[in-house]
Amino acid sequence: MEHSGGIQASLSGRYATALFELARDSAQLDTVGASLAAVKQALAESADLKALTISPMISRADSGKAITAVAGALKLDPVTTSFLGVLAENRRLATLAQIIRDFQTLAARHRGxxxxxxxxxxxxxxxxxxxxxxxxxxxxxxxxxxxxxxxxxxxxxxxxxxxxxxxxxxxxxxxxxxxxxxxx
Structure with a gap:
């Protein structure tokens, strides 16, 4: 699938594309989109969550545990929860806001x-x-x-x-x- 606008050229775009394709193929685009909207709102409202995503001082294990707890508290779907775990494991939580933006762009294009x-x-x-x-x-x-x-x-x-x-x-x-x- 071709995505214009250079989304796939960026790190966040590659992660967003992978999540988009997984959500699309499992018919969960709306569910994942809603979960990502909840995460975006939580990032905007919580300085602690924002610090968790950008701090290089937090270990992979602690970051993974914390993001799993956040996903549970926000009642995120399993696909999004697993995806956030992958981001934590790969130390890519700092790109989360851009990944959400790229995912929303891909989903909007998919809907026309x-x-x-x-x-x-x-x-x-x-x-x-x-x-x-x-x-x-x-x-x-x-x-x-x-x-x-x-x-x-x-x-x-x-x-x-x-x-x-x-x-x-x-x-x-x-x-x-x-x-x-x-x-x-």
Whole structure:
């Protein structure tokens, strides 16, 4: 299976592709996708979990035990739990966030969707997310899967990345452009 966009060229992409193909072939794409979404949320909310994934000081065995405990606490499916164990054993947990992003991209392509990474200053409510998806769908002509994140540093507005296209409507960028224009 060919995956454009260079996903397979990266380490995280190779792991994501392996997990995607395993989930697809065992008809568990939605289950694994939901488990990875839970892991992504846990990584965003827990400094301890993030430290576990990036610390080179934690041994393979301790990392494996800890990730198994986390998988149990999050009630992850067996495929995802086993995959996280492999990442811990191979000392690749530091790439987990990128693996999740790559998996989501592959799953979206499989469903015929385009993936958009959206950065906002504040979390979007359901109505705002639906309006954004509708607008992006009208721009690209296909369903759009949104990978949303929050970065208060952009002050307001949003930044949308779809493939090689980026739409930067952040207040920070507009203020920087205004400051540059005023320098003359």
């Amino acid at each position: 969707e385009t993936t958009a990474e959206v950065v906002t200053a504040h979390p979007l409510d359901d109505g705002q997310m639906a309006a954004l998806k509708a607008r992006l769908k009208s721009m690209v002509g296909s369903e759009v899967s949104v990978d949303a994140s929050v970065n208060p540093a952009i002050l307001g507005g949003l930044i949308v990345k779809m493939g090689s296209r980026q739409i930067d409507g952040s207040i920070r960028t507009k203020l920087n452009a205004l400051a540059t224009a005023m320098k003359g």
